[in-house]
Amino acid sequence: xxxxxxxxxxxxxxxxxxxxNPALAQQGKDDPLTKYRDMxxxxxxxxxxxxxxxxxxxxxxxxxxxxxxxCDLGVGAGVVAGAYVKLPxxxxxxxxxxxxxxxxxxxxxxxxxxxxxxxxxxxxSSPGKPSDMxxxxxxxxxxxxxxxxxxxxxxxxxxxxxxxxxxIFYYRAGPYDFSCATCHGAPDKRIRLQYLxxxxxxxxxxxxxxxxxxxxxxxxxxxxMQHRLNDCFRQQRxxxxxxTSDAITALTMFLARNAEGATYNAPALKR
Amino acid sequence: xxxxxxxxxxxxxxxxxxxxxxxxxxxxGQRKDGAGKIVPAWFIQNVSFKHKDKEVFTAQFGTSISxxxxxxxxxxxxxxxxxxxxxWVDNHGDKRQDEGTVI
Numbered sequence: 001x002x003x004x005x006x007x008x009x010x011x012x013x014x015x016x017x018x019x020x021n022p023a024l025a026q027q028g029k030d031d032p033l034t035k036y037r038d039m040x041x042x043x044x045x046x047x048x049x050x051x052x053x054x055x056x057x058x059x060x061x062x063x064x065x066x067x068x069x070x071c072d073l074g075v076g077a078g079v080v081a082g083a084y085v086k087l088p089x090x091x092x093x094x095x096x097x098x099x100x101x102x103x104x105x106x107x108x109x110x111x112x113x114x115x116x117x118x119x120x121x122x123x124x125s126s127p128g129k130p131s132d133m134x135x136x137x138x139x140x141x142x143x144x145x146x147x148x149x150x151x152x153x154x155x156x157x158x159x160x161x162x163x164x165x166x167x168i169f170y171y172r173a174g175p176y177d178f179s180c181a182t183c184h185g186a187p188d189k190r191i192r193l194q195y196l197x198x199x200x201x202x203x204x205x206x207x208x209x210x211x212x213x214x215x216x217x218x219x220x221x222x223x224x225m226q227h228r229l230n231d232c233f234r235q236q237r238x239x240x241x242x243x244t245s246d247a248i249t250a251l252t253m254f255l256a257r258n259a260e261g262a263t264y265n266a267p268a269l270k271r
Numbered sequence: 272x273x274x275x276x277x278x279x280x281x282x283x284x285x286x287x288x289x290x291x292x293x294x295x296x297x298x299x300g301q302r303k304d305g306a307g308k309i310v311p312a313w314f315i316q317n318v319s320f321k322h323k324d325k326e327v328f329t330a331q332f333g334t335s336i337s338x339x340x341x342x343x344x345x346x347x348x349x350x351x352x353x354x355x356x357x358x359w360v361d362n363h364g365d366k367r368q369d370e371g372t373v374i
Contacts, residue, residue: 045339047277048294127296127310220338 033193033271046138046215046267049222053139056132062112071107073100073140084144085264088253090155097161099252101226102244104136120243125221137213137224138267147264149210151256158253161246165254168247169199178236180251194271199255206262209255214268222267225252273361278371280355287349287373289320289328291342291357299334314362318342321356322349332359349373 057068057080073083074091088099094106101123108119125131153162172179183189184199197204213224226248230240241248274294281288293315300312312334320328327346349355353373360366 043290043292043341043343045292045341048274048292048339051277052274052294127298127304 031193031195033195036271037269044215044267044269045220046142046213046222046269049135049138049215050142050267051139052130053135053137053142056135057139062108062114062118064111064113066111068104068107068111068136070111071104073103080140080143082144082147084141085147085149086151088158088161088249088256089152090157095157096246097155097157097249097253099225099244099249099256100137100140101133101224102249104133104140105244123243124223124227131221134213134222134224138222141213141264141266144264145266149206149256149259149262149264151253151260153257161250161253162257164247165250165252168251169254174237176237180232180236182236183232199258202258202261205255205258206260209259210262210264211266211268211270213266214270216270218271273365273367276357276359276367276369278355278357278369280349280371280373282349282351282373285347286345287347288345289343289355289371291320291371293318293340293342293359293367295339295359295361297332297334297336297338297340301334312362315340315359316362318357318359320344321358322346322353 060067069078071078072091072093073080074086074089075083084100087103088097090097091103091106093110098106105116105119108114109116122129122131123133125134152158169180170185172182179185181200183191183196187198187201189196189198197208199205199208212228213222215222226241226243229248229251233239233241276294277292279290295315296313297315298310298313300309302310304310314334314336315332318328318330318332319326327348328344330342332340351373355371355373356368357371358366358368
């Protein structure tokens with residue numbers, strides 16, 4: 001009897017220590033995954049994808065046989081440096097808010113003369129089928145590395161996209177009744193060893209957004225923002241969104257804007 | 272044809288550290304595709320590094336090496352501005368040669 005009491009006391013002390021010290025909840029510097037990422041940092045195979053993307057950007061392709069070097073990503077025709085930290089944004093020529101992937105499709109259609117279906121054909125690579133989109137996204141985002149996130153929110157359409165994105169983030173649906181916020185709306189949550197960023201907290205929101213796209217070691221490819229969002233929707237058991245859909249752009253707008261001020265540091269390296 | 276390699280070589284106090292990222296699928300030959308068929312092995316077999324026509328490093332790779340492998344080594348005798356020539360050959364006979372400059 002006495003022994004049981006002592007055990008209960010010990011257990012409650014341990015619980016109190018765990019609650020007071022979030023580092024014990026597998027976060028921060030002692031998190032094995034953080035250590036793993038630190039070990040791999042600096043020699044990121046995403047660089048291979050960046051090089052490939054740069055070559056693709058400058059190669060004349062499509063029925064019109066032109067390169068993407070005149071493509072306007074929002075900071076002027078052909079300007080790549082610093083373009084990504086100001087996306088998504090409203091584009092006057094298409095009269096809509098677009099993220100990087102959606103804008104690339106527009107450029108492939110308008111400049112290179114591809115059909116929208118051709119441009120959206122292979123957004124995510126699979127073994128033996130490399131994706132141009134992933135390579136282009138790697139190159140363009142790499143040209144914003146070290147800059148501060150500054151997604152604009154002044155045009156009414158941008159505000160509208162942000163509001164819709166916010167609604168999607170908190171919208172519970174599917175057989176599990178999950179929203180994005182179920183996993184990413186509270187501190188100190190994790191799945192197995194993986195610490196889940198709380199995207200309603202500016203610190204986590206900045207860190208998360210500023211490290212996508214990323215080379216995923218488990219997949220051996222650079223994955224784009226939409227690939228990441230699709231993965232969340234898959235885990236919510238929702239349908240897969242069409243590539244570059246307005247819903248994805250709106251959610252990206254919400255996440256990008258919440259990461260305002262973050263120092264952009266991608267393509268990153270992830271498990 | 273294979274995609275280019277990323278070569279970095281930095282000289283410090285007489286020692287040159289070379290780091291190379293190679294773009295390759297590195298299939299082990301043990302995976303199955305969606306239809307249940309074995310994906311044939313496809314991997315880099317031989318890698319060689321030359322400095323001024325002299326071989327400074329060679330390696331034999333097998334199927335246990337990861338996709339898009341990173342290889343790093345150090346050697347003495349190079350000066351800033353020298354060229355490092357890297358070659359690989361895979362089991363299909365596909366080749367790739369790239370050149371880097373010591374900084």
